[in-house]
Amino acid sequence: MRSSLMPFGPPVSRDRVITSFPKWYMPDACLQLKEHFHGQVSAACQHRNMGTIGLKLSKVVVVGDLYVGKTSLIHRFCKNVFDRDYKATIGVDFEIERFEIAGIPYSLQIWDTAGQEKFKCIASAYYRGAQVIITAFDLTDVQTLEHTRQWLADALRENEPGSCFVFLVGTKKDLLSGTACEQAEAEAVRLANEMQAEYWSVSAKTGENVKAFFSRVAALAFEQSVLQDLERRSSARRQVGDGDLIRVEGSPPETQESKRPSALGCC
C-alpha cells in the first residue's frame, strides 16, 4: 500500500484538483483555445494508462526584472500569502506545488529567479530543462515589459527550440484602473503575440487570477507531458513490433504536432 502511495504523497488539497481544462485569460493571446483535454490524454488518464509515467513533474522558470513581483506571485499561489516588504531574491529559490489533474498526480517545480543583474550568472544556470517559461513584468512600468523580450531570449537560449510554453504575465493588476489597465494589457498582448506567449494579468496582493493562471500552466504542461509520453511509448512499441499498438487512440502525426507547443499557438 505504502509503495503505491508514496510517490504521490498525501492527497492534494481540493483547490489543486483540476478536472476540466482551465480557460485562457484572453483569447487573442493564448497558447490554445481548446476547452477540453486532448482526447488521447483523457483516455489515457481514464484508463490509468500511465504505467511508466510515475511521478510527473514539470519545471517552470519565472524570469523578469527585479521588483516586478515574481516571488510575490509564487508565494501567493504556493503559500497564499502576500508580504508588503520587498526582499530581493538571492540567486534562485523554488517551490513545489502538487496537483491532481484528470485524476493523475502532477507537480510543478517552480523556479523563482533573481531579477537583479548581478545574480543573472547564477540564475541562468537554472533555466535549462524548463517546460514552461514565465516572463513577468510590472503592469505599471512599461520598461519592465520591454525587458521581457531579453529575459525570454536568455531563457530560451538554454532550452531546445520549441520545447517551452511561454507565458507573459503582467503583475500588480490591483494598481491599475479600468482604462489604464486596458491600455497596458493591449500593449502586452501585442508583445505576447510576437513572443508566441499566452498573456495573463494578475495581482499577488489581491490574489486575482493567480490560481487560474497557475492551473492553466499546470494543465498545459501536464497535457504536453502525457502526450509526449504516449508518443514515446507508441514509437517504442512500433519499434519492437508489438501488436498492442491499437490500444493507443489517435494518429501519430497528430501527436507529433501537439509535441510542439509553439505550433499550438492560436494566434
Added chain:
Amino acid sequence: MEEPPLREEEEEEEEEEEGDEAGPEGALGKSPFQLTAEDVYDISYVMGRELMALGSDPRVTQLQFKIVRVLEMLETLVNEGSLTAEELRMERDNLRKEVEGLRRGASAASPEVSLGPDKMVVDLTDPNRPRFTLQELRDVLQERNKLKSQLLVVQEELQSYKSGLIPPREGPGRREKDVLVARTSNASSDKEEKTIIRKLFSFRSGKQT
C-alpha cells in the same frame, strides 16, 4: 644700470615695511616696482610742499603744472602696474592650485590605473565589503535547495502519517515479523526519498552531464 633694480627686488619686502613707517618721504625711497597709488600721493604731497616753499615765481608755477602732469602719469602707471600684478598673482595661484590638484589626483589614481579598467578597490574596513566567491554562493544555494527539497519530502511524509495514509508503527514490544516489515518499509522509504529528490533535481543533474 641693470643690477640695482634686481637687488632692490630681492629686498623688496623689508623696504616696503620700512617705507610704511618712514612717512610721506619714505615713498621716495621705495623700489619703483613696489610703488602704490598711495605712495604717488605721498610723493605729490612732499613735492607740493617743497614747490610751495619756492614761492610764487611764475617759472615755479609752470614747472608745477608739468610736475602734476608727470605725477598723474605716474599714478596711472602705478595703478595699471598693480592691477596687472594682481592679475598675474591670481593667475599664478590658480595655476599652483591646478598643478597641486593634478599631482594629488595622479598620486591617488596611480594604483587604480595599475589595476586596470575592470578592477575594483575594496575597503577592508567596510563590514559589508564583498567577501565570498560566486562559487561559494552557488554551493550555498545548491545546498539550500537540496535541504528545502528534503524538507518538502519530510513534510509530505508527515502529512501522510497524520492523515492516516500510513499506519503508525507499533510500540517497542513487537514481534520479529513486524520488525522485518518495518525494516523493509524503512528501506523502501529511503529509496523513495532518494527517488523523489533525484526527480526534483533531475534537471540539474541532467544539466551537468
